[in-house]
Amino acid sequence: MQPTFTRRHLLGIRELNAGEITHLLDTAETFREVSKRQIKKVPALRGRTVINLFFEPSTRTRTSFEIAAKRLSADAVNVSVSTSSVSKGETLLDTARNLEAMAPDCIVIRHSSAGAPQHLARMTNAPIINAGDGAHEHPTQALLDALTIREYKGRIEGLKVAIVGDILHSRVARSNIYLLTKLGANVSIGGPGTLVPGEFAELVDNGLRVERHFQDAIDGADVVMILRIQRERQDAAFFPSMREYAVHYGLQPRHLDRAAPDAIVMHPGPMNRGVEISSEIADGSRSLILDQVTNGVAVRMAVLYLLAGGPSEEPTETTAPVKKQKRERK
Numbered sequence: 001m002q003p004t005f006t007r008r009h010l011l012g013i014r015e016l017n018a019g020e021i022t023h024l025l026d027t028a029e030t031f032r033e034v035s036k037r038q039i040k041k042v043p044a045l046r047g048r049t050v051i052n053l054f055f056e057p058s059t060r061t062r063t064s065f066e067i068a069a070k071r072l073s074a075d076a077v078n079v080s081v082s083t084s085s086v087s088k089g090e091t092l093l094d095t096a097r098n099l100e101a102m103a104p105d106c107i108v109i110r111h112s113s114a115g116a117p118q119h120l121a122r123m124t125n126a127p128i129i130n131a132g133d134g135a136h137e138h139p140t141q142a143l144l145d146a147l148t149i150r151e152y153k154g155r156i157e158g159l160k161v162a163i164v165g166d167i168l169h170s171r172v173a174r175s176n177i178y179l180l181t182k183l184g185a186n187v188s189i190g191g192p193g194t195l196v197p198g199e200f201a202e203l204v205d206n207g208l209r210v211e212r213h214f215q216d217a218i219d220g221a222d223v224v225m226i227l228r229i230q231r232e233r234q235d236a237a238f239f240p241s242m243r244e245y246a247v248h249y250g251l252q253p254r255h256l257d258r259a260a261p262d263a264i265v266m267h268p269g270p271m272n273r274g275v276e277i278s279s280e281i282a283d284g285s286r287s288l289i290l291d292q293v294t295n296g297v298a299v300r301m302a303v304l305y306l307l308a309g310g311p312s313e314e315p316t317e318t319t320a321p322v323k324k325q326k327r328e329r330k
Helices: 018-036 060-071 092-100 116-123 139-153 171-182 198-203 214-218 242-249 289-307 322-329
Strands: 049-054 075-080 106-111 128-133 160-164 186-190 208-210 223-226 264-266
Touching: 018 060, 018 139, 018 171, 018 289, 049 060, 049 092, 060 075, 060 106, 060 128, 060 289, 092 106, 092 116, 106 116, 116 128, 128 139, 128 289, 139 171, 139 223, 139 264, 139 289, 160 171, 160 214, 171 186, 171 198, 186 214, 198 208, 264 289
Parallel strands: 049 075, 049 106, 106 128, 160 186, 160 223, 186 208, 223 264
Antiparallel strands: none
């Protein structure tokens, strides 16, 4: 019998075990079929309310959470800091308590400060989903990346995954390192020495290599994951210029030649074309960047389903009747 997901919140990948991660991915796999239907909706969360509370700009994450909620038949309410009372001086906790007084079934939060979702989880009753907190974690991004890898590679265990770029400031890097090593992948990270400190090797017990040279991380990789420069989180000069970075650390076809012949390329977005990745690779046949976006909706449907009142067992005909309908059409 498949393990269930019994956690009340999704605050990070670090606290999850391999069984919980796999359960989330398997549930997302089921919901992925919903987006391929003519009518892209199931009644799994009918009557539930999901609040998206975003204190940072977002395109993919915010939109996919909203679409995910609506495809589950939940009511989605979007709150941005520029149009909220936070701009008048209201604290994060007061904002959350006022929203909770309206009885939401789930609050999705993105915040520039690490630990903000954990703070809300301690102070409010609604389930909290971390949509990215500072440079700490971005759990649903790691889950959608894993779903994409599993879809195209058939497995995660034993794969070599290269994560290159601005590791230091990337919440995506941290969540992916935790997730991929928990599921048995061999992860190599690389980039400018100022952005890939050696202490990152201490994040996990095994399965992570910190390479001194950018190209060494890519050697033989089955998956190459590119990270953008997090300029909004940098308070010092970590490299001479963006042009210098593009020349020495931007992913070019010659670099990809060092990866496995069937290597796939991923990027969490937004992309800085011509800086960390060339357009030739971003738009090439190995790129799964748009597939990641597609899988983001399925992953966020799964997370909302499991946290916002969905049953702990696998989706049924009355919640997500994907597999059942397929059998009936035969």
